[in-house]
Amino acid sequence: MYKVLQRIKRIFIIILYNLFCLFKINSKKVLIYSPSNDYLSLNLSIIKNNIKNRKVKVFYQNKKILLLLYNIATSKLIITDDYSPILYPLKIRKKAKFIQVWHASGVFKKVGFIRPTANKNSITHKNYTDVIVSSTNIVNDYSEAFGIDKSKIKPLGTIKTDLFFDKEKVNKMSSAFKEKYNLGNKIIILYAPTFRGNIYQGFSMLPFDGEKLINSFDENTYLIYKLHPLLKNVCLPQHPRIIDMFNEDTHELFALSDLLISDFSSIVFDYSILNKTMYFYVPDLNDYLKDVGCYVNIDLFPGKICKNIDELIQGIQKNEVGNLEAFKNIFFEYQDGKNTKRVVELIYDILKKSL
Numbered sequence: 001m002y003k004v005l006q007r008i009k010r011i012f013i014i015i016l017y018n019l020f021c022l023f024k025i026n027s028k029k030v031l032i033y034s035p036s037n038d039y040l041s042l043n044l045s046i047i048k049n050n051i052k053n054r055k056v057k058v059f060y061q062n063k064k065i066l067l068l069l070y071n072i073a074t075s076k077l078i079i080t081d082d083y084s085p086i087l088y089p090l091k092i093r094k095k096a097k098f099i100q101v102w103h104a105s106g107v108f109k110k111v112g113f114i115r116p117t118a119n120k121n122s123i124t125h126k127n128y129t130d131v132i133v134s135s136t137n138i139v140n141d142y143s144e145a146f147g148i149d150k151s152k153i154k155p156l157g158t159i160k161t162d163l164f165f166d167k168e169k170v171n172k173m174s175s176a177f178k179e180k181y182n183l184g185n186k187i188i189i190l191y192a193p194t195f196r197g198n199i200y201q202g203f204s205m206l207p208f209d210g211e212k213l214i215n216s217f218d219e220n221t222y223l224i225y226k227l228h229p230l231l232k233n234v235c236l237p238q239h240p241r242i243i244d245m246f247n248e249d250t251h252e253l254f255a256l257s258d259l260l261i262s263d264f265s266s267i268v269f270d271y272s273i274l275n276k277t278m279y280f281y282v283p284d285l286n287d288y289l290k291d292v293g294c295y296v297n298i299d300l301f302p303g304k305i306c307k308n309i310d311e312l313i314q315g316i317q318k319n320e321v322g323n324l325e326a327f328k329n330i331f332f333e334y335q336d337g338k339n340t341k342r343v344v345e346l347i348y349d350i351l352k353k354s355l
Contacts, residue, residue, distance in 0.1 A: 010089050013089065020069055025134075028351070029076055030057070030079065032058045034058070035061060035080055036229070044090070046162075046340055050340060057075065064266070073093070076095070076096055077350055078097070079099045080099075082102075088126070099130045099131075099350075101132045101159065102131060106296075106331035108266045109288075111145050114141075118298045119335070124147075125145075128152060132346075133154070134155065134331055136155045137330050137333075156334075158269075158319065165335070165336065174256050177253075187222070189213075189214075189221065190254070192262050192267055192268075193265060203310075208236065213313055217316070222241045222242075223236075224349035225242070226248065254270065261278070261280075262279075262280065262281070268302070272324050273328065277322075278302060278303040279304050279320075282305060282307065283308055302322040302324045302325070
């Protein structure tokens with residue numbers, strides 16, 4: 001019954017969209033669509049703030065669906081940064097463009113059509129006209145993952161990473177957060193893993209003994225954590241030196257922290273720019289590689305791979321580090337802080353073209 005209702009809904013959406021396509025495209029209209037959140041991600045927010053003298057419409061999730069479909073049909077440019085199921089059944093008009101500014105830098109865990117369980121006949125992702133990625137080295141990966149031609153993949157750089165090349169701004173963010181949470185000169189460990197599971201099985205996180213970890217270090221060390229948005233109701237045990245940062249901006253937490261513990265999350269790409277130590281807590285490494293898959297060879301992981309909490313604690317205590325430089329050079333084409341400029345130039349080139 002669920003699948004039948006979804007098909008009916010899709011047909012209804014396509015009919016409405018096609019009716020709205022009877023209206024002319026507004027050559028100055030840009031639609032920015034946030035499919036997963038009721039706010040703009042850092043990528044989309046930066047783009048919005050850099051588009052001048054244009055009619056910018058912003059929509060969140062599937063709210064105001066009629067108005068959303070009308071604006072999709074009449075915009076010269078549609079920009080999103082995540083999985084956008086309402087857009088995939090729609091045939092983008094010939095004189096319009098659909099840009100995917102994918103929320104993740106690099107490419108870590110397998111996504112899209114590379115996943116072992118992917119339906120190769122799905123229409124998902126296939127109507128992008130342009131996809132922005134961080135490096136030429138991953139053009140083939142994204143082409144395969146999204147089922148689109150390599151010519152549509154543009155290695156212009158990840159917008160949100162530009163701020164990490166401004167050391168003064170990074171230091172100001174760190175100081176502001178330390179003052180906000182009264183952390184002074186504390187050593188800050190950030191734990192930020194991705195989720196496990198899927199929409200059918202439900203989402204979960206790996207067991208993580210935060211208490212054992214933090215109790216292995218002196219009173220000057222704090223553990224802060226931010227879980228994946230899909231795990232918003234999950235918390236670590238309460239402890240005086242463990243702080244939940246779910247509502248804080250991830251990139252500001254990067255500036256605050258001294259080292260990162262993660263797993264297969266794409267945030268490790270952004271964090272590597274700061275040249276800070278990171279550790280990979282992956283007790284399910286073999287199962288994850290088998291069931292989900294990973295683009296990055298484990299030999300390239302820019303930090304110690306830890307399969308249990310004791311290995312993780314020992315790795316941090318011994319300050320074991322990985323090869324960050326080699327990792328960065330593979331996954332970041334540009335390391336100049338000018339990714340926003342390149343992406344905005346592409347947007348203006350599209351908008352300048354006559355209908």
